[in-house]
Amino acid sequence: MLYTTQMYSKSSLTPKQAKILEFLQDFRREARTAPTYREISNHFGFRSTKAAADHVHALERKGYVRCHSGRSRGIEVLSAENAFANDVIAVPILGNIPAGHPEEQTEYLHGTLSIDQAILGVSRVHRLFALKVKGDSMEGRGIHKGDWVVADADTHPHEGDMVVAFIDGQNTLKTLAKEKGRYFLKAENPNYSDLAPINEMTVEGVVKAIIRRVS
Numbered sequence: 001m002l003y004t005t006q007m008y009s010k011s012s013l014t015p016k017q018a019k020i021l022e023f024l025q026d027f028r029r030e031a032r033t034a035p036t037y038r039e040i041s042n043h044f045g046f047r048s049t050k051a052a053a054d055h056v057h058a059l060e061r062k063g064y065v066r067c068h069s070g071r072s073r074g075i076e077v078l079s080a081e082n083a084f085a086n087d088v089i090a091v092p093i094l095g096n097i098p099a100g101h102p103e104e105q106t107e108y109l110h111g112t113l114s115i116d117q118a119i120l121g122v123s124r125v126h127r128l129f130a131l132k133v134k135g136d137s138m139e140g141r142g143i144h145k146g147d148w149v150v151a152d153a154d155t156h157p158h159e160g161d162m163v164v165a166f167i168d169g170q171n172t173l174k175t176l177a178k179e180k181g182r183y184f185l186k187a188e189n190p191n192y193s194d195l196a197p198i199n200e201m202t203v204e205g206v207v208k209a210i211i212r213r214v215s
Contacts, residue, residue: 013059013062013064014058016044016055017055017058017059017062019044020040020044020052020055020056020059021059021064021065021077023035023040023043023044024040024056024059024065024075024077025077027039028077033073034073034074034075034076034077035073035075036072036073037049037052037053037056038052040052040055040056056075057092060090060092060112061092061127061129063078063089063090063124064077064078065077065078066078066090066112067111067112068111069111078090088114088115088116088117089114089115089116089117089120089124089128090112090113090114091112091113091114091115091128091129091130091150092111092112092128092129092130093111093112093113093129093130093131093132093148094129094130094131095131095132096131096132096133096134097131097132097133097134097149097164097171097172097173098134098135098170098171098172098173099133099134099135099136099137099138099143099145099172099173099174100134100135100136100137100172100192101135101137101172101192112130113130113148113150113211115150115209115211119209120150120152120208120209121208122152122154122155122208126152126153126154126155127152127153127154128150128151128152128153128208129150129151129153129205130148130149130150130151130211131148131149131151131164131173132146132147132148133145133146133147133148133149133173136189136191137172137173137174137187137188137189137191137192138162138173138174138175138187138188138189139188139189140188140189141162141175141188142210143162143173143188143210144212146212146213147210147211147212148210148211148212149162149164149173149207149209149210149211150207150208150209150210150211151163151164151204151205151206151207151208152205152206152208153204153205155205155206155208156206157176157203157206158176159176159177159178159183160175160176160177161175161176161206161207162174162175162176162206162207163175163176163185163203163204163205163206163207164203164204164205164207165185165201165202165203165204166200166201166202166204167185167195167197167200167201167202168197168198168199168200168201171204172185172195173207174186174187174188174194174195175187175188176203177194182196183197183201184196184197185201
């Protein structure tokens with residue numbers, strides 16, 4: 001069984017990301033608006049807008065920009081003061097996570113959650129991500145449909161941790177358990193079965209916080 005953690009690049013900017021950040025700052029200064037992904041692609045000679053979007057999303061994960069969905073010019077460059085004041089971390093929301101039967105999920109960026117670093121208990125250089133919960137297999141640990149879980153890809157998982165996992169080609173949220181030397185995923189609702197990998201299981205992040213909207 002493959003038992004690893006994976007997600008994202010290191011927190012320091014790559015040369016290309018640094019150039020794109022500089023371009024975003026210059027464009028904003030001159031045009032008083034943000035460039036589109038097409039304009040970024042044209043400037044750097046990318047073959048598709050996806051390449052530009054991938055670089056911008058990496059900048060967002062590292063706290064340099066904020067992307068506002070639904071707007072063609074929705075890239076906001078954050079000042080150092082705004083990005084790091086009060087130890088608030090902008091955690092990217094990367095879609096949904098099934099807390100029920102595993103499903104194949106496509107990662108996509110859908111805004112951010114601003115969370116005080118003290119709540120998460122980890123350094124801002126950790127690769128954090130947030131997912132919205134679907135399903136009810138984790139109700140025994142207080143996780144309900146519609147909650148957000150914030151997970152850390154840089155925390156080593158241990159038995160008993162709640163984890164975002166990829167098991168035999170599908171994603172799920174479960175408790176990491178171990179029996180007779182083998183890891184499996186434990187449901188916290190008697191209506192669901194535990195999951196043991198047939199071929200492969202990858203832990204993508206350890207849950208650090210749960211966020212619930214109450215109204």
